[in-house]
C-alpha cells in the first residue's frame with residue numbers, strides 16, 4: 001500500500017517505522033523527491049521540518065551560528081528537551097563558545113596518535129570476541145551476543161574502567177538508548193530514562209572522586225581533572241561527558257557491525273562477502289560502506305537562530321529541523337546506486353558521522369573497530385549463513401539490528 005506524503009513524514013517520529021527499513025526508505029525517497037524540507041506535526045511532539053536531502057543536511061550542519069543545537073538537539077517527546085526532569089548537557093547539546101572548549105577536553109584521546117596506541121588493544125578485543133563466537137558452537141544471535149559487547153569494551157578500556165564493571169555499563173547504555181523499544185526499556189518510558197540516568201550519575205560520581213584523588217593516565221582522569229576557565233567541570237558537566245562517551249561509542253558501532261554482517265550475507269546473494277574475503281584490501285571501503293548502509297544515528301536536530309530559507313522553504317527563528325541521516329545516505333543525487341551495498345564504494349561521502357563542528361569525535365575509532373572485527377572474523381570462518389529472521393530496534397534515534405541469528409563453521 002502506498003503512503004501519503006504526510007504518512008512518510010510521520011515515520012520520522014515513529015520508533016516502529018525504523019523496524020521496517022524497506023518501507024522506511026520508500027517514505028524517505030518520496031520525501032526527498034517531493035518535499036525535501038517537510039513540516040511534520042506528530043502527536044506528542046513539537047512540530048519540526050524533516051530535512052531529507054544530503055545537500056540540505058550539509059547546509060544546516062555547516063552553519064553552526066544560524067543552526068543551533070540548543071534547545072532541541074534531538075527528537076524527544078513533549079517540550080523537546082533531551083531529558084525532561086533530569087539535566088544532562090553533553091557536547092551534542094552545546095553550541096559555541098562552550099562547545100569548542102568542552103570538545104577540546106576529550107579530543108586528544110581521539111587523535112591519530114592516541115588511535116595508534118589503542119590499536120593493539122582493539123585488535124585484542126576483536127580477537128577475544130571472535131573467540132567468543134567460536135566458543136558458542138555453530139549458532140548464535142550475532143547482534144545480541146557478539147556485536148553489542150565489543151564496542152562497549154573498547155570504550156570502557158579507553159575511559160579506563162575496570163573490566164568487572166563492564167556488564168553493568170552494558171545494561172545501562174542499552175536501557176538508555178533502547179528506551180523506545182519495549183524489549184530493552186526499563187519500566188515506564190519516562191521514569192525509566194530518569195532512573196537510568198540516576199544510576200549513571202551515581203557510578204560516574206564515584207569514578208570522578210576516585211580519579212581526582214588518584215589521577216591515572218586514562219580518559220576518565222582527563223575528564224575528572226579537566227579545568228575550564230580555571231574551574232573543574234561541575235557534576236553535571238562531568239557526568240554528561242561520561243554519558244556521551246559511553247553511549248555514543250556503543251550502540252552506534254555495534255549496530256554497524258551487526259548490520260554490516262547482515263549486508264555481507266544478504267547483498268547480491270552473499271557475493272559482497274566473497275569479494276571482501278578474496279580482497280582484504282577492501283576492508284577500509286567496506287567499513288565505510290557498512291556505516292553508510294546502516295546509518296545507526298537516525299537524526300539530530302537544529303533550531304534556527306534567525307528567520308531563514310532552506311531548500312526553498314521559509315523557516316522562522318525558533319523553528320527546528322530534523323536531519324535525516326538515513327535519508328541523506330541514500331540520496332540519489334550523491335550516491336551511484338544508493339540501494340546497492342558495495343564494499344568497494346569509493347568515493348563514499350556519507351553523512352553517518354554528521355558534518356561540521358559536531359562531526360563525530362569517535363569516527364576514527366569506530367572505523368578502526370569495525371575493520372578490526374571483520375579482519376579477525378572473516379579469515380577464520382569457513383562458512384556463515386542467516387539462521388532466522390533479523391529484527392530491528394524500534395527507535396527514532398540510535399539503533400539497528402537487535403537480533404541477527406546466524407549459523408557458521410570456523411576453520
Ligand code: HEM
Nearest residue numbers: 091092248249252253297353354355358359360361362366
Ligand atoms: C559507526 C559508529 C558511529 C556513528 C555512526 C556515529 C555518529 C555520530 C553522529 C551522527 C554524531 C553527531 C554529528 C553531528 O551533529 O554533526 C556523533 C557525535 C559524537 N560521537 Fe559518534 N558515532 C559513532 C561512533 C562513535 C564512537 C565510537 C565514539 C567514541 C566515544 C563517538 C563519540 C561521539 C561524540 C563524543 C560525539 C559528539 C560530538 C560533538 O557534538 O561535538 N561516536 N556521532
